[in-house]
Amino acid sequence: MPSWAPLAALVVVVGLIVLHLAVRSTRTWVWKVLTGLGSLMLVALVYFGLFWAPPEAFMSDVGRIIYVHVPFVWMCMLAFTVNVGAALAYLFKKSWRTDALAESSAEVGVFFGATGVLMGSIWARPTWGVWWDWDPRLISTTVMLLVYVGYLAFRSFTEDPERRAAWSAAAAILGYVSLPITWFSVQWWNSLHQRQSGSGTMDKPIRVVYFWGAVSFLTFLFVFIVKRYEIARARQTGALELPPLEAPKGQVTT
Amino acid sequence: MQSQPPAIEIDDISKRFGSRWAVSRLSFTLPAGRSLLLTGHNGSGKTTLLRMIATATFPTAGKISIFGHETREKRELLRHDVALLSHASYLYEDLTAAQNLTLLARFLGVDDSKKQVAELLERIGLTERADSPVRQFSAGMRKRLSIARLLMKAPKLALFDEPFGELDPAGILQMENLLKELQGKGVTIVLATHLIEQGQSLTQERLHLDQGRKETP
Amino acid sequence: MQSQPPAIEIDDISKRFGSRWAVSRLSFTLPAGRSLLLTGHNGSGKTTLLRMIATATFPTAGKISIFGHETREKRELLRHDVALLSHASYLYEDLTAAQNLTLLARFLGVDDSKKQVAELLERIGLTERADSPVRQFSAGMRKRLSIARLLMKAPKLALFDEPFGELDPAGILQMENLLKELQGKGVTIVLATHLIEQGQSLTQERLHLDQGRKETP
Amino acid sequence: MSVGPRVPLLKAAWLVLLKDWQIEWRTRARLTALIFFALSTLLLFSFAMGPDTDALRRHAPGYLWLALFFASVLSLGESFRIESENQALLGLILNPVEPRAIFLGKVFGNASLLFGLSLLLLPVAVALYDIELSKAPGSLLLVLLLGSIGISAPGIVYSAISANARARDVMLPLLLFPVLVPLLLASVNATRFCLGPDAQNQLPSWLKLLTAFDLIYLSVGFLLFPKVAEED
Amino acid sequence: MSVGPRVPLLKAAWLVLLKDWQIEWRTRARLTALIFFALSTLLLFSFAMGPDTDALRRHAPGYLWLALFFASVLSLGESFRIESENQALLGLILNPVEPRAIFLGKVFGNASLLFGLSLLLLPVAVALYDIELSKAPGSLLLVLLLGSIGISAPGIVYSAISANARARDVMLPLLLFPVLVPLLLASVNATRFCLGPDAQNQLPSWLKLLTAFDLIYLSVGFLLFPKVAEED
Ligand code: HEM
Ligand SMILES: Nc1ncnc2c1ncn2[C@@H]1O[C@H](COP(=O)(O)OP(=O)(O)OP(=O)(O)O)[C@@H](O)[C@H]1O
Ligand SMILES: Nc1ncnc2c1ncn2[C@@H]1O[C@H](COP(=O)(O)OP(=O)(O)OP(=O)(O)O)[C@@H](O)[C@H]1O
Ligand SMILES: [Mg+2]
Numbered sequence A: 001m002p003s004w005a006p007l008a009a010l011v012v013v014v015g016l017i018v019l020h021l022a023v024r025s026t027r028t029w030v031w032k033v034l035t036g037l038g039s040l041m042l043v044a045l046v047y048f049g050l051f052w053a054p055p056e057a058f059m060s061d062v063g064r065i066i067y068v069h070v071p072f073v074w075m076c077m078l079a080f081t082v083n084v085g086a087a088l089a090y091l092f093k094k095s096w097r098t099d100a101l102a103e104s105s106a107e108v109g110v111f112f113g114a115t116g117v118l119m120g121s122i123w124a125r126p127t128w129g130v131w132w133d134w135d136p137r138l139i140s141t142t143v144m145l146l147v148y149v150g151y152l153a154f155r156s157f158t159e160d161p162e163r164r165a166a167w168s169a170a171a172a173i174l175g176y177v178s179l180p181i182t183w184f185s186v187q188w189w190n191s192l193h194q195r196q197s198g199s200g201t202m203d204k205p206i207r208v209v210y211f212w213g214a215v216s217f218l219t220f221l222f223v224f225i226v227k228r229y230e231i232a233r234a235r236q237t238g239a240l241e242l243p244p245l246e247a248p249k250g251q252v253t254t
Numbered sequence B, C: 001m002q003s004q005p006p007a008i009e010i011d012d013i014s015k016r017f018g019s020r021w022a023v024s025r026l027s028f029t030l031p032a033g034r035s036l037l038l039t040g041h042n043g044s045g046k047t048t049l050l051r052m053i054a055t056a057t058f059p060t061a062g063k064i065s066i067f068g069h070e071t072r073e074k075r076e077l078l079r080h081d082v083a084l085l086s087h088a089s090y091l092y093e094d095l096t097a098a099q100n101l102t103l104l105a106r107f108l109g110v111d112d113s114k115k116q117v118a119e120l121l122e123r124i125g126l127t128e129r130a131d132s133p134v135r136q137f138s139a140g141m142r143k144r145l146s147i148a149r150l151l152m153k154a155p156k157l158a159l160f161d162e163p164f165g166e167l168d169p170a171g172i173l174q175m176e177n178l179l180k181e182l183q184g185k186g187v188t189i190v191l192a193t194h195l196i197e198q199g200q201s202l203t204q205e206r207l208h209l210d211q212g213r214k215e216t217p
Numbered sequence D, E: 001m002s003v004g005p006r007v008p009l010l011k012a013a014w015l016v017l018l019k020d021w022q023i024e025w026r027t028r029a030r031l032t033a034l035i036f037f038a039l040s041t042l043l044l045f046s047f048a049m050g051p052d053t054d055a056l057r058r059h060a061p062g063y064l065w066l067a068l069f070f071a072s073v074l075s076l077g078e079s080f081r082i083e084s085e086n087q088a089l090l091g092l093i094l095n096p097v098e099p100r101a102i103f104l105g106k107v108f109g110n111a112s113l114l115f116g117l118s119l120l121l122l123p124v125a126v127a128l129y130d131i132e133l134s135k136a137p138g139s140l141l142l143v144l145l146l147g148s149i150g151i152s153a154p155g156i157v158y159s160a161i162s163a164n165a166r167a168r169d170v171m172l173p174l175l176l177f178p179v180l181v182p183l184l185l186a187s188v189n190a191t192r193f194c195l196g197p198d199a200q201n202q203l204p205s206w207l208k209l210l211t212a213f214d215l216i217y218l219s220v221g222f223l224l225f226p227k228v229a230e231e232d
């Protein structure tokens, strides 16, 4: 794969995303195109990842899981950023749209994050010999996921949609604030204990495939959020309409 | 002199709980200086409407203006002038009657809080029980204390949600006199009650709700 | 036929909360087959007395006998036949109206609980809201559901603590009819209310409390 | 006049348990939140101790049981919070439901909740503390079950007491924890011998202690509960 | 028509704090029970770990902070339990009291409670875990103070949220604990360097992290609180 390929793919994907967001009439088909494109890129990723790229220096073929493992965690963080943006927007101006976006991005983010960490965990077993280790990256990612699992659980326990929207927007902001703090404090904590982390320098072909993976999962991230958002909006429909001006006929009154 | 804004202006409000509309497309104007009787069967939305007027909650759609100020925007301003006597008493169970009132007086910035608390307790007939925690009060005693809270605030708009409930005959009489007295002082009154005759003798306007909609009774 | 024991026999009871006597040296007998109106100003001990009769709490001194059974000793027996409609609703907020009633029916061992629950909900006018959790109910709707609970139990002695409060005019009428109907079926009624005239038209005996003591009204 | 309870004790206990599950199911919050709470407690332990894999593995039984303990405080409190709104517990007793049926229903409801929770925590403990479960899985399950009952039996009595007292939430641990110390010792040690070497075959004696603890508190609680649940 | 708050923000916050202390004083249960709870947690840790004096001493800062954490869940929950009876919080807001004054009053009320609790726990930790307090007592106090504020600032926001949600008691840790992980790390490490050797002079950087954490959450909470305390 030429080294400019991921960048080119990124430009195409971002272009389509912008199109979807900017032009309402394109919303019926852009996501389909993106799904198709993403699937193709995934097939390519399988080929390039499994056959084209050389085996990783230390971990040989098991190391190829990195092409999914790392992009997943990146997508997760991207989704959480969308989530906090939606939460802020909701607090500035109440809107069911931003609430639905907050819900869907958090859920999709947790999906990507959990899968990514799980893959890391599966990866760790053959290479480190354990399922888990006290590595700063693992800890901070897990804590980040816990913040959002709590957020989602909280959402599902609150019945009143308006209170839920306001409260969870606040929870989302407080949660997101904790991410960089967790990240740095955990890194600090561990580096002061002189422990090694798992990352090393990467070969160029590996890096190219790895970015390719990131772009292909970006398309899926977008499609998942859009679809999940549509479900959330559909659930809100009853919430959006005003009651009829006149009482419906034939209603029993006590 | 400029024409006064209406005391309450309800502009096509609706209030939803979950998927159920407690108040639907309600519009109503209460002119300044008049008082309102709010009636309706159980669950028709009286309490919900009063809570919205008191800025305790806000309409899902539509607007309410009190003395010309929109409730959502001007809530901080309005809360100085609107008081609500509700099903919920807003009392701290572990504080005594006197402490509950003193607390309110301090937050209101009342100067001679001690004197005023004593006067109010006298008025509602709880002087003897001033130092009992509210947890030990009977239903009627709690109601009386809530009335004292409302009086302490000296509002321009006073909302009463079933004020006669739980009061003994002497208390009901006192309540009626209080409502008249407040109106005499120029306080706007909204009274939600199921005792329609009593209510009508105390108010000038009437709003009857049926499943959250305005109805002619 | 043996002479029937009195429905309620109160023998010099007193009830203390902390250092305060809510009921003091009270004696009273309600003959079988008659019903009682309980009145008194706020805090005079009506609720406390009803709770003692219902075996929810017990006198500090003295004894109460219901149908000839002492409450403290025979509480398990009496609880099958005494029901109390109280300030507290005893409802589970997170269960729906239907679930609350079904639960009670199961504990009572009622056979056709489904049918009976449906009938009772119809009777109190909550069929439409059968599947809403009680947390979302208005004050009057809760009261109606509490009444259904009492009816489900089909007690021999029914205690009503301010049953008219929070009910709308239709509900009050229904309540009055209910009280008459129960008496017609031979159920002994004790009715504590501040609406004295209404109460007197529904009962034969009267007990007026003043600071926990019997007084002639 | 009808005589005696219309519904037998065990049936009533079962109905109480069903009712709690019904409320649980409607709100769904407690179970999920408990699981989550216990998981984050396990994580917090390891954070607080620092990256010391060896110590973590050695102390894993202790952490596991402490997480269950703290979760039980929440679960027991919640168990009577639902009864204290609208004085529902009194309503139940006047229903009439025998207080002892309420005791049994609530103890087994809580114990099954805690037992389920402990089963969920096991794989997490494996991942976090790197322990081995395969040594004596049967005994391990038994220890978890006995421990769950042992927490619930006195816990329900104390929870009923403190549900009426003011500052309910904080009273419960005040009363419960000292009583539970022997249980904790027994469970932690029994779990340790289920997970690691048991040279002197100490497991059976700890199991005996656990069983005795359960039986004592079940019977004492059964006898005492009516006194605490209703006025006298 | 009168304009703006009649009582300035800080005065109102002070009144809220005084009110909470007044209720506290009347019931007295919370403080006593909190102390007791934290003490038994410290004890439970040593029981759960077994007789391993060395490990105990090494992990003492962790145990101390975990005890404070679990105590804080109770204390924060209680803080809004008193406001949820009779909808007192709404009454306060309609009074009118600015929600931000409530936030400030409650945060500093809770922080002072936790700080006082931590001071009480120190001698107990000395007795149980055999630690030395005399190395950097000033910094230690600072760490305890900053930690107490750091728990309270986000804690009050979450507690206000979960006070209205169902299953209040279990909801709070669910939201709060993950957010507090960095605080736990920073406090435990700072305490460790206050109690033991600090060869690389790491204490200042942990103190900086703690301060940053407090400032961030105080300001974010201050801005967010009105949105969660009242309907919109
Ligand atoms: C043999 C085991 C593992 C190896 C060799 C490994 C390697 C890597 C590498 C090389 C990266 C990219 C680093 C970089 O961008 O600088 C990475 C990222 C990451 N790994 Fe792993 N990993 C392993 C296991 C795990 C496990 C078990 C987890 C979680 C349970 C995990 C979670 C993460 C996360 C969250 C990232 C993203 C961090 C980021 O770059 O932003 N990894 N891993
Ligand atoms: N928090 C809530 N959640 C869901 N529904 C609610 C809530 N509060 C009120 N409702 C519903 O809104 C409707 C109106 O309730 P409201 O309390 O305003 O009635 P009301 O007129 O005051 O009745 P009452 O005379 O019984 O006091 C009812 O159907 C009720 O079930
Ligand atoms: N749990 C309690 N602790 C302390 N005192 C109590 C308690 N319950 C009631 N009291 C006191 O007992 C007295 C009688 O109260 P009770 O509730 O029986 O009055 P009531 O006649 O029902 O009044 P109301 O008409 O207001 O309902 C009151 O002085 C009250 O303060
Ligand atoms: Mg109402």
Ligand SMILES: [Mg+2]
Pocket (backbone or CB within 6 Å): B138, B139, B140, C046, C047, C048, C087, C161
């Ligand atoms: Mg009463």
